[in-house]
Amino acid sequence: MHLSQRAKLISPSPTLALDAKAKAMAAEGIAVISFGVGEPDFDTPANIRSAAIQAVDAGFTRYTAAAGIDDLRKAVCARLKANFDEEYQPNQIVVSNGAKHSLYNAFTVLLDEGDEAILPTPCWVSYTELIKLAGGIPVLVHASEDNEFLMTPQEFEEAITPKTRVLVLNSPSNPTGGVYCAENLREIARICVAHQIYVVADEIYAQLLYDGREYTSISSFGPEIKDLTIVINGVSKSYAMTGWRIGYSASHPTLAKAMGDLQSHVTSNPNSIAQKAAIEALNGPQESIEAMRVEFEQRRNKMVEMINNIPGFSAGIPGGAFYVFANISGVLGKNIRGVTIAGSTDLADLILKEVNVAVVPGIAFERDEFLRFSYATSMVNIQEGLERIAALLQES
Ligand code: PMP
């Protein structure tokens, strides 16, 4: 079979593969606890579900404008203004089939063959593949654990070459939960403007911040950086709507038009019913969203405490998102149940096989001495899952 060079460059999403495996084990009747995929365990709030049912009953089941219906684009603008004081007009918004699709659009309209995209690591699994798919070259910048896995402005500047076109900034971060402070963002923004580097700012976790933090977007440091930034967000994480597939971008009208035109050929509009649901999510009452955030914060505290009590594991306290990126160096090289743990994949495989707990190996995020734990699961699961892991590791 012939496969294009581009297709051969792409490997499957390890997070989705692990999720499929955990779900298949559960379907076989195995009591799997999943700290694997980053997917809220809450149901989509009732008012949002009702809006979808009403859309179906009203016959809102046909093609819509490719970049999303006007009311949804307006709702996105209103939410960005209310939450983050970001000013956008509807012609700057493109609604897509999930934030992943928005990222695909962004890289495709920004990158030419051979252009470099700077990517601080650890980073989420899809960036490298989406950049390669667009013909770009991911340039990985190693951000240190001592600096909460956040790239410093100096590290950024050192990675810039004449071919640098894009910086990918994901704050709060998947997989670390790290949040960039305003001071560093201002400096990074200055460097981007000086070198005319575009920013793909993935803000999908911006509503999931803890310890009273407030969100700052890199786009907020003046019109020049705003023109260079494509903000990515969506309803999957903050509104417990992963399956509805609604994400969006906010950018300069020229970039938005290019992404809308691209999308008009690749997928047409995002699902009409899900668009109506997303309007309710963004415009409707936000109390249930805050309740989920508060619950995530409590789960985070519990998870970090328990992980730090496991011999050989350590983790800092993440400021946002719903992941803990735990250092497992203390376990590497040990032998557990006949397996020598050489890296994160060995340990994740062992934990899944022996105690039926799914975690993502850090190597999927470019860091092999770590495991990622998602706390988008119940407190009971957190307690039980981490007890199982602790008992297994007692044997080392
Ligand atoms: N960005 C990040 C950092 C994510 O963790 C995810 C989760 N898959 C996405 C984008 C994509 O979200 P969506 O489900 O809206 O495609």
Ligand code: GLU
């Ligand atoms: N972003 C989530 C995760 O990292 C969902 C899976 C995916 O899209 O990769 O687990």
